[in-house]
Amino acid sequence: MSKETRSQKSYTWQRFLEGWSLFYENLVGRIGLILLLVFGLMAVCSYIPPLIDPMYHPMTGVDPDVFRSTPPSAAHWLGTDNIGRDLLSQLLTGARIAFLVGISAAFMSIVFGTLIGMIAGYAGRLTDSLLMRFADMIMVMPSLLVVLLLSSLFGQLNIWIIVLLIALFRWPGISRVIRAQTLSLKERPFIDTARVAGASNLRIIFRHILPNVLPMALLYMTFRVTSAIIVEAALAFLGFGDPNTVSWGMMLQWVWKTGHMFQAPYWLLPPGICISLITLAFYMIGRAMEEVLDPRLRKEEQKV
Amino acid sequence: MRHQLYRAFFAAAFLLLWFGPGISAWAQDSTLRIGISEEPRTLNIWLASDANSRKVLSLIYQPLYNRDPETLRISPWLAESLPEYDPETVSYTVKLRPAKWADGSDVTADDVVFTVNLIQKFKVPRYYSKWSFVREVKAVDKRTVRFFLKEPKAIFATRTLINYIVSRKEWEPLAKKAETQEKPLTALLNTKVDHPLGCGPFVLEEWREGTSLYLKKNPHFFGQGQSINQRKLGPHVDKILFKIYGTADVAILGLKKGKIDFLWWAIQPGYLEGLKDDEKVKVFLSEKSALYFMGYNVRKEPFSDPVLRRATATLIDNNFFVKRVLQGYASRMDSIVPAENSFWHAGNLPDYGQGLSRAERIRKASALLREKGYSWDTPPVDDSGEIQTPSSIRLPNGRPMQKFVILTPPADYDPNRATCGLMIQEWLNGIGVPAIARPMSFGALLQTVKGNHEFDAFILGYGRLSLDPDYLRSFFHSSNDKSRGWNMSGYRNPEFDRLAEASVSAMDPDKRQDLIHKMQQIVMRDVPYIPLYKPQVIEAVSRQFTGWEQMVGGIGNIWSLCRVKPVD
Numbered sequence: 001m002s003k004e005t006r007s008q009k010s011y012t013w014q015r016f017l018e019g020w021s022l023f024y025e026n027l028v029g030r031i032g033l034i035l036l037l038v039f040g041l042m043a044v045c046s047y048i049p050p051l052i053d054p055m056y057h058p059m060t061g062v063d064p065d066v067f068r069s070t071p072p073s074a075a076h077w078l079g080t081d082n083i084g085r086d087l088l089s090q091l092l093t094g095a096r097i098a099f100l101v102g103i104s105a106a107f108m109s110i111v112f113g114t115l116i117g118m119i120a121g122y123a124g125r126l127t128d129s130l131l132m133r134f135a136d137m138i139m140v141m142p143s144l145l146v147v148l149l150l151s152s153l154f155g156q157l158n159i160w161i162i163v164l165l166i167a168l169f170r171w172p173g174i175s176r177v178i179r180a181q182t183l184s185l186k187e188r189p190f191i192d193t194a195r196v197a198g199a200s201n202l203r204i205i206f207r208h209i210l211p212n213v214l215p216m217a218l219l220y221m222t223f224r225v226t227s228a229i230i231v232e233a234a235l236a237f238l239g240f241g242d243p244n245t246v247s248w249g250m251m252l253q254w255v256w257k258t259g260h261m262f263q264a265p266y267w268l269l270p271p272g273i274c275i276s277l278i279t280l281a282f283y284m285i286g287r288a289m290e291e292v293l294d295p296r297l298r299k300e301e302q303k304v
Numbered sequence: 305m306r307h308q309l310y311r312a313f314f315a316a317a318f319l320l321l322w323f324g325p326g327i328s329a330w331a332q333d334s335t336l337r338i339g340i341s342e343e344p345r346t347l348n349i350w351l352a353s354d355a356n357s358r359k360v361l362s363l364i365y366q367p368l369y370n371r372d373p374e375t376l377r378i379s380p381w382l383a384e385s386l387p388e389y390d391p392e393t394v395s396y397t398v399k400l401r402p403a404k405w406a407d408g409s410d411v412t413a414d415d416v417v418f419t420v421n422l423i424q425k426f427k428v429p430r431y432y433s434k435w436s437f438v439r440e441v442k443a444v445d446k447r448t449v450r451f452f453l454k455e456p457k458a459i460f461a462t463r464t465l466i467n468y469i470v471s472r473k474e475w476e477p478l479a480k481k482a483e484t485q486e487k488p489l490t491a492l493l494n495t496k497v498d499h500p501l502g503c504g505p506f507v508l509e510e511w512r513e514g515t516s517l518y519l520k521k522n523p524h525f526f527g528q529g530q531s532i533n534q535r536k537l538g539p540h541v542d543k544i545l546f547k548i549y550g551t552a553d554v555a556i557l558g559l560k561k562g563k564i565d566f567l568w569w570a571i572q573p574g575y576l577e578g579l580k581d582d583e584k585v586k587v588f589l590s591e592k593s594a595l596y597f598m599g600y601n602v603r604k605e606p607f608s609d610p611v612l613r614r615a616t617a618t619l620i621d622n623n624f625f626v627k628r629v630l631q632g633y634a635s636r637m638d639s640i641v642p643a644e645n646s647f648w649h650a651g652n653l654p655d656y657g658q659g660l661s662r663a664e665r666i667r668k669a670s671a672l673l674r675e676k677g678y679s680w681d682t683p684p685v686d687d688s689g690e691i692q693t694p695s696s697i698r699l700p701n702g703r704p705m706q707k708f709v710i711l712t713p714p715a716d717y718d719p720n721r722a723t724c725g726l727m728i729q730e731w732l733n734g735i736g737v738p739a740i741a742r743p744m745s746f747g748a749l750l751q752t753v754k755g756n757h758e759f760d761a762f763i764l765g766y767g768r769l770s771l772d773p774d775y776l777r778s779f780f781h782s783s784n785d786k787s788r789g790w791n792m793s794g795y796r797n798p799e800f801d802r803l804a805e806a807s808v809s810a811m812d813p814d815k816r817q818d819l820i821h822k823m824q825q826i827v828m829r830d831v832p833y834i835p836l837y838k839p840q841v842i843e844a845v846s847r848q849f850t851g852w853e854q855m856v857g858g859i860g861n862i863w864s865l866c867r868v869k870p871v872d
Contacts, residue, residue, distance in 0.1 A: 023384050060730040085630035152745050239716025243743050257719040259574025
């Protein structure tokens with residue numbers, strides 16, 4: 001490893017540590033992170049109950065002695081649903097699904113948004129106009145409604161199709177921000193230097209622009225996770241989720257459709273609270289990251 | 305003078321206070337407010353196929369015969385007496401009751417003749433199959449009509465005569481106009497009917513689309529004050545208001561808060577606890593003539609093999625659905641004909657996995673399949689008889705079974721059937737059968753199953769199964785295995801066809817019963833359909849009204865709405 005690369009790595013590490021200390025000083029960020037860790041733990045723990053007893057399988061396991069929705073008990077800490085399935089197992093599995101949907105949909109939309117934003121900003125002229133008008137068109141589409149329509153046209157959608165659809169509708173916002181950053185970056189001297197040195201457009205985009213817009217893209221990812229989780233929950237609640245998946249939205253749909261909405265608060269509240277808290281967690285982390293990335297948002301004494 | 309004025313004022317105030325609330329209560333109570341789930345789609349009787357349109361129209365148009373709430377036998381309604389059958393001419397003679405249409409004109413034999421001719425001429429779907437075997441209809445006199453059949457048909461009296469009669473005055477011009485169009489049937493079905501002219505207990509007063517529909521009492525109703533089947537008829541309410549609620553929760557809240565008096569809607573068992581505790585609400589649990597089932601596409605592999613169908617029937621635990629999914633408000637079905645229809649329901653039917661545990665079911669099903677040549681790399685039952693996670697099953701020809709889809713209605717349409725689909729998927733996976741349950745919008749599901757036959761398996765239900773078991777023939781006769789035909793599974797069995805044809809013409813009930821029993825035994829042996837369950841109807845009403853007539857199918861019937869009255 002050359003001396004330069006090593007010093008560059010230590011510089012990156014230094015910057016990360018500075019960023020982390022700023023993030024850690026932020027109370028909102030700390031709370032968000034703790035909440036997220038709790039949900040992460042829930043997602044990991046979701047594999048445990050079915051190993052204890054098959055009756056704790058979130059989808060197919062039923063307590064042989066329970067035939068209706070029952071309140072919390074020693075055997076079922078959150079109670080059971082109407083066919084005798086354990087609600088805690090379902091809630092833990094729901095955390096896994098929320099992460100899966102949220103992070104993968106957000107990641108996909110970040111990839112689409114960043115690529116399109118960088119290309120539009122860097123290429124400019126007609127490409128920029130075309131891509132941005134396309135982004136405008138997607139942006140004004142009511143995503144939930146379109147996904148609902150697609151779902152009713154093609155039957156119930158698989159969870160990965162739902163993830164892809166969410167991603168396809170949620171990239172324009174990011175692409176606009178990334179485009180703006182790219183427009184400013186491409187006028188900088190280091191880009192000119194690269195160009196003069198003979199770097200290709202692709203190299204300039206991926207080697208010089210991408211690392212500079214990536215922090216912003218990651219920041220937007222935290223906000224996109226929130227919206228992806230909410231869209232999935234709304235779809236599932238309205239009966240258009242993946243029926244083979246136990247998500248929090250699905251739990252809410254079951255409690256509603258089986259007529260237990262006002263009868264079983266132990267069934268209704270946990271998934272609702274979890275959806276609120278996980279989206280809050282991502283939002284809080286996003287806000288804290290925003291402060292780390294944008295010095296203008298920091299308090300005077302924190303400005304580095 | 306002043307004293308007199310004061311006295312008059314106080315007397316008026318007293319009268320108002322004394323009778324006022326009574327008058328307003330009476331005015332309010334004489335309107336029966338019914339909650340329904342969706343807007344009726346049409347008031348055109350020939351087009352109406354959705355439940356809510358038919359609920360409204362059932363109070364406007366009337367049939368010649370109805371079913372008695374207790375005996376369920378046909379009983380005269382618009383007809384005066386039971387039909388007289390003449391075996392020599394293969395004809396039925398029906399005498400009409402003196403009755404008037406809502407505009408005051410007489411209901412005549414001509415109207416009946418016109419109705420039948422219209423159905424036959426336009427081949428109106430839903431009705432034509434019931435009248436197609438009628439050769440001729442003649443008005444003998446103003447109130448007597450005679451139906452000549454092509455051949456003796458047992459279902460004429462039990463299924464055909466319970467269809468609605470329309471007014472010639474209302475429909476003749478509309479039919480003539482439709483006939484001039486390029487597609488007369490489509491034109492007839494698309495005819496917009498704003499004020500249907502019926503002879504039932506109510507007539508349409510106003511339809512505020514999207515919110516409510518008002519019916520008012522028909523002053524010319526033939527049953528007013530009459531006793532039919534020892535039941536004195538009203539109606540005793542001046543108006544009926546249909547209020548449209550999008551969701552069950554809001555409708556139930558409306559019932560509890562006194563905003564509606566009757567929820568004409570099958571309530572999910574989960575709501576029952578909350579309703580039973582409410583003093584203002586009365587809950588009715590009624591039996592239903594229904595069939596909820598899983599059907600296979602037996603036209604193609606792998607389900608063309610009856611052994612595979614029997615093995616899957618062994619794995620499906622109907623009691624699970626009854627006890628858990630429907631919370632006990634249902635009964636298990638062991639045949640296509642519900643057990644409550646005792647005269648027609650057959651005994652000695654195969655019970656498949658009834659009473660067995662999950663492990664025993666898996667053992668029994670895997671033994672059946674192994675015997676027929678199905679195989680696994682890792683079988684569901686190991687050498688010591690223990691259950692294990694199997695590999696995917698191989699067909700007798702050695703090829704692995706392809707993934708297949710069980711289509712179900714979506715959870716927002718029927719959560720029970722969607723859940724059943726998921727459970728069946730898991731049970732079949734437990735023996736290495738690669739099933740996937742996929743909820744699909746109801747319209748698309750029907751189109752797939754009935755239209756193009758591009759499916760593997762499906763879960764559907766008949767919520768209003770006729771009491772006459774002629775549906776057995778419709779569901780499984782090979783002539784109905786066609787696009788949009790009722791034989792959705794594509795089941796073909798010459799022996800069954802022969803019995804089915806004989807059953808239609810068998811005029812002797814005992815002989816017909818024997819044939820129907822044999823048909824059920826064949827179907828349950830070959831299991832193109834696996835009957836799952838038959839739900840009970842849960843309905844709730846306000847205690848402000850009394851006189852509900854409970855029968856198979858619930859309290860939402862013409863008898864109830866002709867007899868229900870406000871509590872004094």
